[in-house]
Amino acid sequence: MDLDGVVVLGDRPVDGAPEALRRLREMGKTIRFVTNNASRRRDEVAALLTGIGVAAEPGEVLTSAAAAAQVLAERFAPGSRVLVVGAPALADEVTAAGLTVVTKADDDPVAVVQGYGPKVGWEHLAEACVAVRGGAQWIATNTDKTLPTPRGPLPGNGALVAALATALERQPDLVVGKPEPALFLAAARDAGAAGTLIVGDRLDTDIMGANRAAMDSLLVLTGVATAEAAQGATGTQRPTFVAKDLSGLFAVA
Template sequence: MSGYDALLVDLDGTVYKGPSAIEGAVESLEAARESATVSFVTNNASRGPDEVAGHLRELGLTLDTGDVVTSAQAGAAVLAQQCEAGARVLVVGTEALCEEIRLVGLEPVRADEDGPVAVVQGHDPETGWAILAEATLALHRGAVWVACNIDPTLPHARGLLPGNGSFVAALRTATGREPQVAGKPAAPLLQQAIERAGARRPLIVGDRLDTDIAGAHAVEADSLLVLTGVSTPADVLVAVPEQRPVFLGHDLSVLGDGLEATRVWDGDAAGWHARRDGRVLVLRAGDGAGDAAAALRALCRVAWDEPDGAGGRAEVRGADDRAREMISTLGLDAG
């Protein structure tokens, strides 16, 4: 594990998609437990840590409930620092979020004509107009607003679904206000996870540049991006500096002996070579050209080394048949 004393691992799109584990994830994490603390850090506030831990045990992972840190817990902690004990908090979210509010000494409510002092918002598939209307009224009256996360989408076995951030956007539009954010990429959730793990050098692992990797930058920790979830190779190539991972691998299997090889800047590109020709990134396959993640690392070194690599677009071309095939595999053949 290259000296890391804790793994802080995202769940949706990293460990599982829908109810099922991503291939190799369980085995890789169980092996990692031999040399580091493994904690599971999720932006999804819809389930309590006990339910999440139960699901992970069903998948074959070894863990205690305390190894799960949710954005609901982080959101409750943020509110506890700003609200008096017993204060009423309007909950836009599941009963699991209500329970976290109770655990920090606050009173969760679903409606309050006298005006709750705060609104906390987490993902709930049942969120509808009525509760959003109650939240809008409370926010117009000046209630503190904490969003457990602002992820616009949520990975699912069928594809990307609306996430909590999409419902947060509805309240932004209705109120003209901005929430305090507890989950990734904001620091509170990851700081809570680091403190709980007693970590001095954590490695943050996830599938999203805008949450997991940006969150790692927010707490000044190294990060590993896996390509099993939301962020695509095209997203990675145009990532701004504060969303660039230290390590880049296809999936969690690189947590074994292959982690050091997946460093973007000085790791192993496994036979792939890239260069810039004006606005074009040219990929060439050398002897023993490896997997798609290795090819992407080679391209990132070139794309990120130029000023227009920060948010700019470039065409990607292959210098040979193997490279052209890999560009198609990466989904980069459209430009």
């Protein structure tokens, strides 16, 4: 289950989402929440969901921030310096992975990790630019161009990654989140599910990621994708099912 545009919009529930998820729990379905948004820790996501009427535990949440921190821990020695561009939640995940968070290129980081943060500005991108040009690996948590909100789609991490890519004249060394299949595969393994349905609102991340993971998908029209876009989707962006909202789950669950 994706979050932004599917279950929540900002800090508000999508209409009908709490009721639909409660019904799924009552049916005995196993749920995992998988998000590209790197601005909250897993416990913060669970608290947000619980606060809007969606029962959730931190262990049911997988974020691109945690996944990126794990990748960094696998690539570099404990204590290695990592320049974090993003929200405090991303820095917390990097610290929890045993690495040292820095904010300046002069600190000689071995890597730059970039995730969505509402306060990310030019000075953060400038430090990242200098660090990457100096040889640091560049890892992005995701490249979602927009973020669904109650005010409509607003710039997402992908927009900020694009700004840095323009300055560097190259793309990140690695993008961790969807549409890469790793988060979905990890969620399915964690849930121990024999059959998995991916629910999302974006063709270019959720649905493409589901297809890359060889899983069925349900596209809901409560976030980014429109009915017209869904109808015209082809190849790896074509969903198995389409529904106006999460009530469509009960036609396929």
